[in-house]
Amino acid sequence: MPSLHAIIPAGGAGTRLWPVSRAGHPKFLLDLTGSGRSLLQQTYDRLVPLVGTAGVNVITGARHRDAVVAQLPDLPGDQVVAEPAPRDSMPAIGLMAALIRRRDPDALVASFAADHLIRGEDRFQDAVRQAADVAREGFVTTIGLRPTSPSTAYGYIEAGDALTAAPDAATVLRFVEKPEVDLAREYLRAGTFRWNAGMFVSRADVMLDHLRREQPRLHAGIEEIAAAWGDSDRDAVLERTWPTLTKIAIDHALAEPVAAAGGVAMVRADFGWSDIGDFAAVSGAVHAGETDLGIVGDPRDVAAIDSSGIVVTSGRAVSLLGVDDIVVVDTPDALLVTTRARAQQVKELVDHWRDAGREDLL
C-alpha cells in the first residue's frame, strides 16, 4: 500500500478576520473558537491519526516558520518548510509533493488548509481514507461537503456518476466559484452540488504529471528546487527560483482543468466544516447558548442585554445593550464593530487603515 502524506499549506492573511488576524499573526495561528488549540494545531491533531507525525508536512511563510514550529513541538523541524514569499497554494503544494515523491515514489499526498474548522473527526478520517482509495486509481480526488445552506462564501463542486473505488465516490463534472445567492439556492436544491473545502488527495506522480501539462514552467521550477533540496545550494536555488513561480491556486492550476478532462473525483462527505472565513462563520462555530450570543474569550468579561451575535474579547469588559446580529471584536489596539451580515466586507476597513498609513494595525 502506498503511504499517505499530508501537506498543510499554512498561508493566507485572514483579512476578513481582522483585527484578530494580523499580518504578523495570521488566522491559522489563532484559536478562534476558544478551543485551546489554534486552527493549525487542530488541523495537525486530526491528521496525525491518519498519517502519523512523520506524515505531516507544513509549508508556510518564512516569517511564520518559527511560530509554526513553536505551535507544533512534536513535528520534526525539517517537516516545516519556509517559502520565501507567498505564491498562492499551487507552488507550495506542488513543491511539497515533489519533495515527498523523491523520498517515496508511490506516495499519496493529501493537502488540507491550515485554517479550517472541522467537527466530526471520524467522518473526516473516513472521507480521507475513501479519497485515498479513489486517488490510488489515478484520480485527483477532492472531498465535497454536503451544503447545509445556500452559502455565497464557498465554491461548489458538481458531482457526476458514482465511482466504485469507494462507497461515497463520484466523478467531478466541474468546479464553480462562489455563486450569487440565487445560484447558490439552485445548487442547494439540485442536490448534486457540494461545497469545495479545498481538500485534495492524489498520487504525487499524478499531481505532478498534471502540473507538468497544465503549468509547465511552474512544474519545472518546482522540480528544480526539489532536486536541489539535499544540496548545499538549496537555499540559493529556492531564493532564486521561488519568486519566478506562477502565483496560482491549486483550484485554477489543477482542479478545474483536470476536472474538465475527467481526471477529478470526489468523496461525498458530511462532517461539519467551515472555512471560518469571517466573523459570521466564527459566530456559527461558537456555541452560543440560549441567547444567540457567541463569546470567544472569558464570558465573565461580557455583559449582554437583548443582544445577539459574536463577541471576541481580549480581557477588557465588553458591554452590549440592544444590539442584534452584532460583531464586536476587541483587541488591545483595535476594535471592530460590525454585523454578521456585513462580516464579509471587513477587508474594506483593513484597506482604510492601510490607506491611512496605519501599518501598525495591519
Add this chain to the structure above:
Amino acid sequence: MPSLHAIIPAGGAGTRLWPVSRAGHPKFLLDLTGSGRSLLQQTYDRLVPLVGTAGVNVITGARHRDAVVAQLPDLPGDQVVAEPAPRDSMPAIGLMAALIRRRDPDALVASFAADHLIRGEDRFQDAVRQAADVAREGFVTTIGLRPTSPSTAYGYIEAGDALTAAPDAATVLRFVEKPEVDLAREYLRAGTFRWNAGMFVSRADVMLDHLRREQPRLHAGIEEIAAAWGDSDRDAVLERTWPTLTKIAIDHALAEPVAAAGGVAMVRADFGWSDIGDFAAVSGAVHAGETDLGIVGDPRDVAAIDSSGIVVTSGRAVSLLGVDDIVVVDTPDALLVTTRARAQQVKELVDHWRDAGREDLL
C-alpha cells in the same frame, strides 16, 4: 441693585454615560463633546460674565473637591464647598443660599447644574438677567426652554399668564415629571409647556423662607451649618448635621409646592440646551457632519463605512462597518456597544457589573 450669585451643585454620577462617566470621574468633570473644556468648566465659563469670578460658588462631593479646584484654577478655594455625602440638590443649594445670604442679605441666588450643555451664550445670559428681574419681585424663577422634540427624557413646566417683570416672563402653573411619549407630544402641540432645565433664580431670603415652610427640618439643619461656617467647629457641625438632612431634589422640595401656591415664575427661553444625559444626547450635541456619525476623540482613530451614531474613542483604532444608530464607547478598561435608541438603559449594564462584583468598572 442686589447682586447675583451663582450656585453650581456639581454632583450626580451620570450613570447612563458609563463607561465614560465613573464614580471617581463623574460626568461634570468630563469633556463629552470634545470642546476642550469639561461640562463644569463650560458652566463656569458662561456664568463668569454674569456674576464675575467672585460670584461663582460650587458645591460638590468631598472626593471630587480637588478635581473641581484643579479644573477651575481661577476660582478661590473657599468658593468650592465639599459636601460630606450626596443628599441630592436641595441641601446643597440651600446651604449655599444660606451662606451667601449671611454675607449679602439682599442677594439673588441662581443655581445651574454643573453638567448641562448650552449653545447660545447671549440668549442664556439674557434669560438669566430676565430671571433675576423676575426674582427680585419675590418669585422663585425658573428658565423654561422651548421644546424642540417630544422628549421623554426631560421634565416639563406649564406656563400660565405673562408677567410684566421681564419680556419673556410668565407664571408657572405646574411642574410635570418626564412624560410618556404620547403625553410629550401633547405638551409639544399645546405650546404652553417648556423643558425644565433645572435652573432656578431666587432671592436668597425668599428661597430660604419657602424652605422653612416646606422642609422645616432641612431648613434648620442648613441654618445650623451656615451659622457655624466661620467657627472653629464648622467641620464638626457639618459632619454631624449633613447626614441628617433630608435627601431631596429642589424640584420636589421647593419648585413643585411653591408653584402650586403661585410663587414660581419662568422666563421663556430658546437657547440650545441639553442635559446630555445619555449617549443619544451626546450624539445630538456633537457635530456629526455628512455621515451622521459623531466622534468624540480624534477622528483619525475612527474608520467608518455605512455607519451612523456616536463613537467615543480613547486612542485605540475603532472600526465600524454597516452599523446604524450605533453607540460605541471605548475606554481603556471597558467597552460599551449599544444604540441611541437604547441609550437610556445603560444603567442596567452598570447594575450587571456591580452585581458581578466588578467595582473596578463602576
